[in-house]
Amino acid sequence: MxxxxxxxxRNKTWELASLPNGKTTIKVKWDFKNKLNPDGSIDKHKxxxxxxxxxxxxxxxxxxxxxxxxxxxxxxxxxxxxSWKGWKLCQMDVKSTFLNxxxxxxxxxxxxxxxxTTWQEDKVLKLKKALYGLKQTPRAWxxxxxxxxxxxxxxxxxxxxxxxxxxLKNDEALLLCLYVDxxxxxxxxxxxxxxxxxxxxxxxxxxxxxxxxxFLGIEFMKTSRGIIMHQRKYIAETLKRFxxxxxxxxxxPVKANLKIDNSESQQNVDATLYIVGCLRFICHxxx
Numbered sequence: 371m372x373x374x375x376x377x378x379x380r381n382k383t384w385e386l387a388s389l390p391n392g393k394t395t396i397k398v399k400w401d402f403k404n405k406l407n408p409d410g411s412i413d414k415h416k417x418x419x420x421x422x423x424x425x426x427x428x429x430x431x432x433x434x435x436x437x438x439x440x441x442x443x444x445x446x447x448x449x450x451x452x453s454w455k456g457w458k459l460c461q462m463d464v465k466s467t468f469l470n471x472x473x474x475x476x477x478x479x480x481x482x483x484x485x486x487t488t489w490q491e492d493k494v495l496k497l498k499k500a501l502y503g504l505k506q507t508p509r510a511w512x513x514x515x516x517x518x519x520x521x522x523x524x525x526x527x528x529x530x531x532x533x534x535x536x537x538l539k540n541d542e543a544l545l546l547c548l549y550v551d552x553x554x555x556x557x558x559x560x561x562x563x564x565x566x567x568x569x570x571x572x573x574x575x576x577x578x579x580x581x582x583x584x585f586l587g588i589e590f591m592k593t594s595r596g597i598i599m600h601q602r603k604y605i606a607e608t609l610k611r612f613x614x615x616x617x618x619x620x621x622x623p624v625k626a627n628l629k630i631d632n633s634e635s636q637q638n639v640d641a642t643l644y645i646v647g648c649l650r651f652i653c654h655x656x657x
Contacts (some may be wrong), residue, residue, distance in 0.1 A: 371400060371417040375485060375576070378419065379464040384495040395494050396479045397422045398503070407528065408584045408603050421479055421503035432475055437508035439549045440532030441656045442586070446599070448533070448547050449582070449590065452556040453597040454632045459582040460563055460588070464515075464574040467551035471500040471510025508550065516604060518573055523567075533552055538562060543571075554582060588655055599655040610647045 378384070389395060401418045426432055454460045464470070477497045480568060500507040516526065524534035524546065536544040536557075542558035544566060553570070557563050570576050582590050591598045609615045 374419055375482065376415050381466065381469040381499055383469050383499045383501060384497050386490060386493050387496040389494045391479055396425050396477065398479050398482060399460045400483065408589055410603065413429060418502055419482055423500045423503045423505045426505050429504055432506040434509045435505045437512035438531035440530060444530050444533060448545055448554065448556060449597055457556045458560055458563060459559060460567065461579040461582045461585060462553045462567060462570060464551040465578040468500050468502050468507045468511050470574055471507060471514045472501055475511060503582060522569060535629055549586060552585060555583060600656045601652055605652060612645055634635050
């Protein structure tokens with residue numbers, strides 16, 4: 371919790387103020403989560419201060435909310451291109467991502483529970499930058515990094531707004547794939563890749579994750595024949611979630627000679643127990 375507040379203070383996200391007449395305060399809460407490694411071990415414990423965005427009113431507290439992200443098909447395409455060309459694939463993560471986006475609206479939130487300023491408990495916090503949970507937060511961050519990348523010579527792809535390309539001399543190019551706070555960088559010039567990573571580190575608080583190995587639930591393994599995409603960790607978690615770790619594998623997962631009929635006497639099926647959504651996500655690493 372203290373690390374989260376230090377990050378907020380470094381970004382100059384807010385300032386202590388008195389609530390003006392006619393303005394309302396948005397409440398905040400602490401959210402706790404364990405970030406895991408691909409092998410299931412705990413990478414770090416995270417505490418996030420989150421605004422209760424459901425209290426916001428459209429046109430009053432926020433305007434635009436949409437922020438584009440790269441599609442999985444695009445991620446696969448970029449990885450395939452890098453594998454074919456023999457390019458290096460690097461991954462970076464932005465720390466406290468949404469705290470970097472400047473706000474256009476006038477928004478006030480309560481002081482963090484347990485960390486109120488002594489003798490000034492009645493005051494509120496005026497946001498200068500976005501906070502997690504606000505409806506316009508993803509859009510504010512996207513505007514911020516889009517401005518940085520375009521100023522650095524990158525052009526946004528006209529059909530995939532989560533991809534940026536920078537053309538270099540001698541027909542060389544840099545590609546950057548953006549999914550909220552996760553960045554995949556590749557290109558024909560390793561020196562330019564390292565230069566971009568340095569520029570990003572100077573502009574934002576970044577974590578260099580090295581070569582691409584785990585991205586959005588998909589694992590990448592580099593071999594002598596190219597790059598293999600798989601979802602071993604996600605599949606294992608799915609089997610555990612639906613209590614199917616010890617099931618036998620079959621080509622068609624349905625009972626033989628099953629006859630389906632309409633029954634009005636039995637209870638309705640709980641739709642939340644269906645595995646279809648998980649199976650669709652697993653298809654991302656399948657031909």
